[in-house]
Amino acid sequence: MYILNTGDTAFVMLCTALVLLMTPALALFYGGLVPSKNVLTIMMQNFISMGVVALIWIFGGFSLAFGPDLGGVIGDIRFHFALDGVGAAPGAHYARTVPFILFFAYQMMFAVIAPALITGAFAGRLNFKGYLGFLILWMILIYIPVCHWIWGGGFLARLGVADFAGGIVIHVSAGFSALASVLYLGRRAGMAPGARTIPSNLPLVAVGAGLLWFGWFGFNAGGAYAADALASYAFVNTTIAGSIAMLVWLILDWSSRRKPSFSGVLVGAVAGLATITPCAGYVEPWAAIVIGAVGSLICYYAKRVQDRFAFDDALEVWRAHGMGGLTGALLLGLLASPHINAVGASARQFWVQICGVVIVAVYAFVLTLIILWLLSRICNIRVSREEEERGLDESLYGEDAYRL
Template structure:
């Protein structure tokens, strides 16, 4: 049995817990941004991913993503099905000093948050039963193959494609799929005279953004699978990119609208964090500053592309995560340093990164569309126009997000 390093194991345990926290944090972030009548609907969509994807991960998901390669396309489902052969002995192919079960747990958290990212795009339009089927099918048909192609020894990894913490596997696949889903479901039905966007609670958004940022250190630094210099670089790069992106987004918004907004500051930080994710373990800290600035700029001005496409992506998931993740993945080919990791910038690296972005994005778009067509054929996909206008919380879940005390006529007597 290979030696287990206690320090590295403790580090991966902590990072796994941080990434686990990010899905509830995302629920807070999205829940605060949507209108009050849909707060619970989007929060339950986020939380339920923990259960649905967690079970998939145990019963074949991990094996399909990280099992022995079959033709460069998918992993063998047999070896790790039901957590068979997943124990404490380290697997040198992934983490030579950490129990293999921690690789299983750490990667499970990534699989859980990926479909949750999409929920911000189709607020108030998805029936809950159909949503459960959608995330299950999407995880199996989109996420697991993409994860295997790049992280599990598939054909893209053999070409030299790298993605430290999921700019392509997670953010690009989820962002593009979110755009396709929002387009397929159509524009939201709004009450006459209702504001297009009226956040339920900006303090809730701030709490979610803060917890997301905190968890992102585990999201990126944990990819080193060791408490070492590489993890330190990924950790620092995460902080720097998020910080500068916040300021750059604020600059563009202030320049355009004559003022800054709190929601813009928070969203700007998230775009930087998404953009640095794939590159966090491959670039110098000064490059991370530039990546954060470029990412925020690309994500901000992607709104014109979204407007041209006429897609009602409610919380602009494609802009923040899709554009951010793809931008960061491409910038590896421009700014990677072999002094940080075994990847150097160059036309060859840029070319394979671009190829991976195109393949994963196109694959995610096509498969997502097929899944939606299948669900739509059974007539279970969309909620009615009346429920959309009333909000999903009360009609679908029988609960309200806020039950605030209100004075009625009896109080004044």
């Protein structure tokens, strides 16, 4: 029997609010990066996730992710459906000193932002009904099973796969789904291979990046589910990795372009934050320096793979989140310290991490292709060339982000 701790409860409640903030922050971040004619479209896709995912999470999503395990694959939907049995008593999974209903809310915020990350990849190409269908199916068929496999006691958890705050569950699944989506939908109209998206509002990107970084403290430190030393390590590791990755990206950009790039600095910080996410509660602060630097290098040079195969990932979601989460998950196997948490670096742990990353990446990639194929058989999900050239804000919503 676990005892409720009011300090831990207040801490996790704050972290839940911080993670919620990250989805509107992502809307600002993406909204500033896309052309002005598509700002409202991508922000709408991010905000609507907060409503649709909450409904799914209440009516079966949470049950399937965290209900009693069924064969290592999925949770039992008969438990916790419509918040049945989800109350004030502590003792759920990792959250042993906070109310179960708060654990429900905290995990819901992770579920909300996961599909929102993917929107940056297919920006300017998917219509609203297509996005709604994709959002619902992606949550049910990809996010919820993967969440159960690793955090809900599924087969990857039994194998020993570690993921402190979502490097695999969120970033790898979203990143490789993003890659599948751009390959299926094809290039944007008039977008030449290797061409870069011109941001419409860099100050808006900076506001979004700052709020994302702020929210990331709840994203990572909250994974301790207690206001303790483990949360403190995760908190400090988060900002160290983000800072180092930002500086490494600046150096790489400056040396290749002969001038520093503000947008590059912001993207580099996000890549570092994504990389530290799976490791935040498993490594010493010195390792966070290495993780931030290596993550920045991997994500920066992943651009060459993107250019080589000419896939049009508009806001480079696969590069920053997919490769960042993948890199961090593997580095966990090499740098985890048993002095911080129960997992230590070893050859076996590294191999287990490889298995976890490969299984989730392949599953997310293949299932995303199937989801998009099914949706396209039911209705037209891609906007017409005329709508794309005119801009989705006007074509789909009849509204404009800026009236100057």
